[in-house]
Amino acid sequence: MLILLPPSEGKTAPVRGDRLDLSALSEPVLTPVRERVLDALVAVSARPDAAEVLGVGAGIADEVARNTALREAPTAAAKRVYTGVLYAAAGLDRLTPAARRRAAASVGVVSGLWGLVGPEDPIPAYRLSMGVDLPGAGPLAATWREPLRGVxxxxxxxxxxxxxCRSATYLAAWRPARDVHRTWVQVRVLREVAGHRSVVSHHAKHTRGVLTRHLVTRRGREPRTAQELARAASELVGTELLAVELDAPATGAATLSLVVA
Structure with missing residues (x-):
């Protein structure tokens, strides 16, 4: 089982830790692209128009400026650097040793800067979205597409x-080949009020985090099919979820809908 997550927008900057070492990250085949994107981000972040290029507001200018020192910045495990609604619910930094090992093997974060990192990978806090067209590297979703296919x-x-569990911005960087869609399940979250269902961002992040935690902490064999995944998610009905629905066509990707109140 591989659980794919988006990174959080906000990040907790480590106050101490080793300096960034790209060779310490998982999937070393991605190192050359990581080097190129990192160099481009450092250069762009020193420009007067950095916030505009990176598509962020002036209110987080300090986070953009922090990008210029990423190679010297202290690092911490990605599970502690990524924060926000999804990661608070997933609680990847609050696991038993057995669940921690399962998460290390099963969880991957698709990132505009790193391509793909695991929860234990040591990274600094940074500001960069997959949706950015980064001078010196190009549109990041396109930049990462072939390298991520290889991994x-x-x-x-x-x-x-x-x-x-990724959002549309990060889905653009990798989708499995058509002939392997049967192993791919997209997770969506619907909110139900008075019988009417709608898609809402905050609930989606929280619920995807809840599902992630459940999958890495539950006892028994991990799901191997879309149907087994739906049964595992159904264990949350009555607590976190109202219902679980699986759309698994004969061809194409399956969709797991998690319904919340």
Missing amino acids: LDPRAASGELVVD
Whole structure:
């Protein structure tokens, strides 16, 4: 099982820790692209128009300025750097040793800067979205597409279940090949009020985090099919969820809908 998450927009900057070492990150085949994107981000972040180029508001100018020192910045495990609604619910920094090992093997964060990192990978806090067209690197979703195919397509093609909790911006960087869609399940969250269902961002982030935590902490064999995933998610009905619905067509990707109040 591979659970794909987006990074959080906000991040907790480590106050101490080793300096960034790209060779310490998982998936070392991505290092050359990481080097190129990192160099481009450092250069752009020193420009007067950095906030505009990075698509962020002037109110977080300090976070943009922090990008200029990423190579010297202290690092911490990604599970502690990524914060926000999804990561608070997932609680990847609050796991038993057994669940921590499962998360390390099963959870991947798709990032505009790193491509793909695991919860234990040491990274600094940074500001960069996958939706940015970064001078010196190009549109990041396109920049990462082929490298991520090289890393993720073999896992999907092997029959490993891909539980995709990413937002549309990060979906643009990698989708499995059509012939392996049967192993890919996209997770969506619907809010139900008075019988009417709608998509809402805050609930989606929280609920995807809840599902992630459940999958890495529950006892028993991890799900291997979309149907087994739906049954595992159904264990949350009555507590976090109102209902779980699976749309698994004969061809194409499956969709797991999590319904919340």
